[in-house]
Amino acid sequence: MAKIVAGIGCSHVPAIGAALDLGKNGEPYWVRVFSGFEESQKWIAKEKPDVCIVVFNDHATAFSVEMIPTFAIGCAAEFAPADEGWGPRPVPVVPGHPELANHIAQSCILDEFDLTICNKMEVDHGLTVPMNLLFGKVDKWPCPIIPLAVNVVQFPPPTGNRCFNLGKAIRKAVESYPEDLKVMIFGTGGMSHQISGPRAGLINSHFDKNFLDGLTGDPVALTKMRHVEYMREAGAEGVEMVMWLVMRGALNESVKEVRRFYTVPASNTAVGHIILDNRV
């Protein structure tokens, strides 16, 4: 039986990818960011997941305003890194896991979560930056990835509660997969940031800390937070944090926080990271 052994929360700031790609990761500004992931990289290298489900959002890359799926699961054998306007990031093609992805899609749909199925999808920094932060700069990704894209571009995104319940449905799907697989799930995006309009640059460290505390200790309380509160308190784009609740919903009520990191800023954004062990 497949099992979700851990959940990982991680920001996906594009500038982090650019810093890595341009070899700026040794500069003090970026050392402050990357050093926060050193222990996590060691941890995941030792844990060796068989598959990672990465909950992320597309930033007008694979999806424009022509089609805006609320939840879309990548079922392809591989996902090419997208050209986001500067040429594709020089990262390896992302291998998929079509069998497990299709199983999750079927199971979730029968569980009344009507996922959009993507058999071809390019992936942007929303997915590849967290993978770099956890796996480093690699020639080949260490395990297959199942991308799960959430609309947070056009308002409204799904509610935090809906995201949390989707996490539960994903867990049920994973646990009904016959092969013994060690699965991890990533929630990405956030933390507080606003990158649009005259209020751009908003950061709310207090909000972020409470969110991380709540994620570990009382996620159900977080599921009640409304979009307007995320936007007002954590910036218009801070609403991305609902994606972390998909990850949290896939875990036990009680989890062990094995790692946390927080720093401000990376470009315009607060960077947050958490690892929750689900084997307690």
Next chain:
Amino acid sequence: MTKATKEYDNIPGTFVFDAERSRQGYHINMFCMSLLKAENRAEFKANEAKYLDKFPMTAEQRDSVLKRQWNRMLELGGNIYFTAKLGATDGLSFQQVAAMMTGKTQEEYAKMMLDGGRNPDGNRYKSEWENKK
């Protein structure tokens, strides 16, 4: 039909990209999306006005693009993830575009971020901005 008020309308300095803005800004956003292709970027740079003829925007929207009025584009239905592609085409970093939207120089903006970003206090409600004036 009168326009419904939305509870996020009272957040200052913020244009929430909802269905109404998405519909209004469809062609601005599709124009920006076209800039993901290198050949389109080259064609746009060669003759901006001519390239924009392919996209049936309003005169105001078109003007905001040509003049690089970053906030105005958002107000008229552009979305930041899309307009960022125009910034990239201009060779601007995202932080440069963000600075322009806030009316700060890039140095001022970068310093604000290094100092911990814009504090939410005083920046939650439009009334707080109006009182400052």
